[in-house]
Amino acid sequence: MEKVYIFDTTLRDGEQAPGFSMTSEEKLQMALQLARLGVDVLEAGFAAASKGDYEAVKLIAQEVKGPVICSLARALEKDIDLAAEALAPAERKRIHTFIATSEIHMRYKLRMSPQDVLERAKRAVSYARRYTDDVEFSCEDATRSQREFLYRVIEEAIKAGATVINIPDTVGYSVPEEFAQLIEDIRNNVPNIDKVIISVHCHDDLGLAVANSLMAVKHGARQVECTINGIGERAGNAALEEVVMALKVRKDFFGDLYTSINTKEIYKTSRLLCRITGSFVQPNKAIVGDNAFSHESGIHQHGVLSNPLTYEIMNPEDVGFPSSRIILGKHSGRHALKKKLQQMGIEVSEAELERIFEKFKELADKKKEIYDEDLEALVYEEVMKLPDDQPVSVLHYQVQTGDKLLPTATVVIRYMGQERTATATGNGPVDAVIKAIQKALDLDTKLLDFSIKALTPNTDAQAEARLVIELDGVRSSGRGVDVDIIKASVVGFVDAVNRALLRKSYILSKDRIREEGTV
Numbered sequence: 001m002e003k004v005y006i007f008d009t010t011l012r013d014g015e016q017a018p019g020f021s022m023t024s025e026e027k028l029q030m031a032l033q034l035a036r037l038g039v040d041v042l043e044a045g046f047a048a049a050s051k052g053d054y055e056a057v058k059l060i061a062q063e064v065k066g067p068v069i070c071s072l073a074r075a076l077e078k079d080i081d082l083a084a085e086a087l088a089p090a091e092r093k094r095i096h097t098f099i100a101t102s103e104i105h106m107r108y109k110l111r112m113s114p115q116d117v118l119e120r121a122k123r124a125v126s127y128a129r130r131y132t133d134d135v136e137f138s139c140e141d142a143t144r145s146q147r148e149f150l151y152r153v154i155e156e157a158i159k160a161g162a163t164v165i166n167i168p169d170t171v172g173y174s175v176p177e178e179f180a181q182l183i184e185d186i187r188n189n190v191p192n193i194d195k196v197i198i199s200v201h202c203h204d205d206l207g208l209a210v211a212n213s214l215m216a217v218k219h220g221a222r223q224v225e226c227t228i229n230g231i232g233e234r235a236g237n238a239a240l241e242e243v244v245m246a247l248k249v250r251k252d253f254f255g256d257l258y259t260s261i262n263t264k265e266i267y268k269t270s271r272l273l274c275r276i277t278g279s280f281v282q283p284n285k286a287i288v289g290d291n292a293f294s295h296e297s298g299i300h301q302h303g304v305l306s307n308p309l310t311y312e313i314m315n316p317e318d319v320g321f322p323s324s325r326i327i328l329g330k331h332s333g334r335h336a337l338k339k340k341l342q343q344m345g346i347e348v349s350e351a352e353l354e355r356i357f358e359k360f361k362e363l364a365d366k367k368k369e370i371y372d373e374d375l376e377a378l379v380y381e382e383v384m385k386l387p388d389d390q391p392v393s394v395l396h397y398q399v400q401t402g403d404k405l406l407p408t409a410t411v412v413i414r415y416m417g418q419e420r421t422a423t424a425t426g427n428g429p430v431d432a433v434i435k436a437i438q439k440a441l442d443l444d445t446k447l448l449d450f451s452i453k454a455l456t457p458n459t460d461a462q463a464e465a466r467l468v469i470e471l472d473g474v475r476s477s478g479r480g481v482d483v484d485i486i487k488a489s490v491v492g493f494v495d496a497v498n499r500a501l502l503r504k505s506y507i508l509s510k511d512r513i514r515e516e517g518t519v
């Protein structure tokens with residue numbers, strides 16, 4: 001078994017992308033999670049970039065245990081000094097220094113001759129070695145560099161004391177076969193290359209960052225630089241979650257390679273980054289996108305329900321994904337519908353399922369996704385119609401409110417033929433009236449969700465209240481519409497309670513289901 005080291009650069013290259021800047025505290029929060037994820041090296045930032053980044057690297061060096069903490073530095077003594085200073089508190093530290101080796105970068109950007117670049121690289125590496133014996137050197141734009149010169153620079157960097165040699169595809173120009181060949185060529189042409197770890201750092205300008213990284217590993221690279229969700233300069237870097245899971249899932253292809261990543265932490269790490277940066281991944285993103293383990297079409301759903309491996313090459317729980325999700329839509333079939341109803345605690349007979357299925361398809365043609373609440377409403381309409389004499393009705397309510405009054409409500413309700421009265425106070429008039437109804441009912445009703453919106457943009461608009469409640473473990477939703485927001489809320493709440501009571505008795509009536517030939 002050989003290890004592939006995971007070098008995470010979410011907090012350095014990832015942060016370089018527009019809109020992904022993080023404060024020191026946010027970087028620390030992310031770094032602590034990356035340590036839980038099990039990354040081997042954590043590039044905390046570029047200490048010379050700004051006072052803030054210096055502080056962030058220092059904070060992470062102080063607080064984060066486990067991974068090697070690293071800072072980037074140009075091949076300049078002042079950058080290396082700052083990196084070393086910021087990294088000082090770390091238990092294990094790495095200085096990562098770099099300089100471009102391609103003709104175009106040397107001529108137009110650095111305005112340096114190849115000989116000067118070679119000298120600068122040597123000096124930077126040996127200078128960094130004064131501070132730590134873990135020094136990484138990168139030949140920026142390696143894939144567009146002249147081969148013989150690239151070999152020379154790497155050879156001199158190793159002589160100067162580099163312990164990791166990183167080969168970046170800085171502009172995402174390479175293609176997998178070519179990149180694999182470059183790694184092979186470096187291994188065959190650079191003296192003492194076997195004494196150091198070969199690392200790769202690929203960008204995604206052609207959508208090939210992960211493929212290039214994996215092919216490099218197949219051909220001898222043993223460190224991959226990557227970022228959570230693939231964030232990074234321009235189109236981003238290789239996505240950590242994709243590299244790690246490809247190596248894990250395709251051991252038959254990659255051989256006995258392993259990483260130290262605790263894959264169950266992947267999803268959590270991805271979501272944390274999304275929350276911190278406010279930038280969410282696209283739904284179809286591999287491994288961590290919302291749809292990565294979702295199935296909407298009937299044939300797939302039937303397959304997955306029979307055996308998840310029919311359409312899932314990895315277990316969602318292995319990456320910490322909540323679970324594979326059956327999404328109901330116009331492509332879904334009866335197997336999935338039946339399963340969904342069961343998950344919602346609704347048991348129906350075959351005849352009822354047929355009726356619901358027909359209505360469900362009609363609705364799905366009009367609506368992109370069918371949510372649990374839509375399905376619930378449909379089931380109520382088709383098989384659990386509320387009777388005219390509902391268990392609960394509100395006979396009268398009265399609410400007092402004002403800027404100097406504690407909102408107080410009194411209600412008179414009828415519950416199972418019996419009249420009951422109660423008074424309650426609340427944070428506002430709606431809160432007070434709902435609390436009064438709850439008190440009068442004297443049942444264990446928990447309000448889980450409440451929203452109210454105006455259906456048109458005027459002050460005399462109809463208001464629509466939507467509520468979700470739980471009554472003795474049975475969830476249900478209710479809806480009320482009225483020009484008066486208090487009335488809309490009362491109607492919605494009572495609607496939800498009646499549905500919960502009805503559903504409770506419905507679920508319990510197993511005899512009826514058995515008689516009709518149940519599922």
Ligand SMILES: CC(=O)SCCNC(=O)CCNC(=O)[C@H](O)C(C)(C)COP(=O)(O)OP(=O)(O)OC[C@H]1O[C@@H](n2cnc3c(N)ncnc32)[C@H](O)[C@@H]1OP(=O)(O)O
Nearest residue numbers: 016046048049050074075076098099100109110140170233
């Ligand atoms: C491929 C990559 O991802 S490389 C990392 C990219 N990341 C960043 O650039 C983020 C952090 N950068 C910064 O905050 C700033 O660029 C700083 C603080 C580092 C430098 O700022 P400034 O001094 O104003 O320089 P500026 O950014 O305008 O230009 C870069 C300078 O560094 C030089 N330079 C670039 N790379 C290197 C290198 N690897 N080694 C030595 N010098 C370098 C350039 O030639 C240029 O020099 P000049 O000022 O003498 O012309």
Ligand SMILES: CC(C)C(=O)C(=O)O
Nearest residue numbers: 098138140141168170
């Ligand atoms: C600093 C180096 C490794 C880099 O980010 C790149 O070349 O893309």
Ligand SMILES: [Mg+2]
Nearest residue numbers: 013170201233
């Ligand atoms: Mg980069």
